[in-house]
Amino acid sequence: MVVTWMVVNRFLRRFVEQYASIYVRLLGASPVQLGAAQSTAGLAGTLISLPLGIAQDRYSLRKIYLAGITLLAMVPFLYAVAPGWLWLIPAVVLMGLGQRLGACSVICDLSLPNRDRATGKALCEGVGALPTLFGPAAAAVVITLLGGVTAHGIRVLYWIYFLAGVVPTVYVYRNLPEIQRSRLPSRRANALADLGEVFERGRGLRLYMALVATSEFTMFMLLTFLYPYAYEVGFATPAVLGLMSTAATLAEVVFSTVFGRMADRLGRRRVYLYLVPVFTAANVLLVLWPKSIIMIVAGFMFGFRMIGAVVYSSIGPELVPSDCIGRWRGILGLVAGLAHMVAPVTGGYLWERLGPQAVFLAAMAVDLFVAVPLILALPETLETATGDRGRGA
Numbered sequence: 001m002v003v004t005w006m007v008v009n010r011f012l013r014r015f016v017e018q019y020a021s022i023y024v025r026l027l028g029a030s031p032v033q034l035g036a037a038q039s040t041a042g043l044a045g046t047l048i049s050l051p052l053g054i055a056q057d058r059y060s061l062r063k064i065y066l067a068g069i070t071l072l073a074m075v076p077f078l079y080a081v082a083p084g085w086l087w088l089i090p091a092v093v094l095m096g097l098g099q100r101l102g103a104c105s106v107i108c109d110l111s112l113p114n115r116d117r118a119t120g121k122a123l124c125e126g127v128g129a130l131p132t133l134f135g136p137a138a139a140a141v142v143i144t145l146l147g148g149v150t151a152h153g154i155r156v157l158y159w160i161y162f163l164a165g166v167v168p169t170v171y172v173y174r175n176l177p178e179i180q181r182s183r184l185p186s187r188r189a190n191a192l193a194d195l196g197e198v199f200e201r202g203r204g205l206r207l208y209m210a211l212v213a214t215s216e217f218t219m220f221m222l223l224t225f226l227y228p229y230a231y232e233v234g235f236a237t238p239a240v241l242g243l244m245s246t247a248a249t250l251a252e253v254v255f256s257t258v259f260g261r262m263a264d265r266l267g268r269r270r271v272y273l274y275l276v277p278v279f280t281a282a283n284v285l286l287v288l289w290p291k292s293i294i295m296i297v298a299g300f301m302f303g304f305r306m307i308g309a310v311v312y313s314s315i316g317p318e319l320v321p322s323d324c325i326g327r328w329r330g331i332l333g334l335v336a337g338l339a340h341m342v343a344p345v346t347g348g349y350l351w352e353r354l355g356p357q358a359v360f361l362a363a364m365a366v367d368l369f370v371a372v373p374l375i376l377a378l379p380e381t382l383e384t385a386t387g388d389r390g391r392g393a
Helices: 002-026 031-058 061-081 085-101 105-111 114-145 151-175 191-201 205-232 238-266 268-288 292-313 322-354 357-377
Strands: none
Touching: 002 031, 002 061, 002 114, 002 151, 002 205, 002 238, 031 061, 031 085, 031 191, 031 205, 031 322, 061 085, 061 151, 085 322, 114 151, 114 238, 191 322, 205 238, 205 268, 205 292, 205 322, 205 357, 238 268, 238 292, 268 292, 268 357, 322 357
């Protein structure tokens, strides 16, 4: 049920994704205002992450998940009816809340054995991305028929997103069973003690939190400004924007399972380091040659950043016992939410003060000089992959 909803929603999200930031700009936002608007999603996710993590270990995962996908189903409607960029802030807040509540990561963490964790996550990423190959192309056709990249044309895309997204949400509501767990922890009155238990029983958690913050910062900053950069600096047409998104998805479809299996065989850290030069080179290409064919190639290479996220995310659940997964995900959600708040505003400031290219140069510097040392310092969890999750912790 979870994968079904995720596949359909990812297709619809890719249908509008390359136009989301452009839409905010067309509704009157400056680069800094665009970053500030996007940061509200991080704020919403940050505020809810810790209480949500505690709730996920104590209460029904099914009810929490259904609440999340309901909020996400309302987001495209709010985008479709917004008369100005300020009106998009409630939509972004709902998106931040929905992404936390409707995240399938805890369900995935509890369902996959350690020895196949990276493969399973990568397979889900690759198979889930397959239908999305057609989303950007379909959106480009609609936008072209409506007269090009305009606020009206993008608004129509969001109406399509909303109406089509109701169907899988209703389907999951009717068919999703309760998620079974071996046991639920006792409901302590002291929430801080609940969170402290995670650090008492886990290992390498602070290093991993720093890696999550770093990776989420660079990814969210790039996602916010990649397509506005292609449109405003590279003069990308709707077809080029669609091909960039399609190329990124194609990389995920073709290579996710390959690198996921490699991570389960060779080690998560080693495989992540194999991927760093690929998505670093994408930044270099965009800075030096923002031409149509080069931007499409860079889009393909950006897909490896998503694969890298799948690889390093396989480490996280293996650092804590299974009965702490919800709280651990809540802590990571707080860290990621803070990164989401800072990244778009930082990107907007760099764009306005130093030029659009500074966004990509900064992301490259953070990847090479912060993320790589952190991944090298983390414990390798591959040696525990044949055991159960409790022994691996």
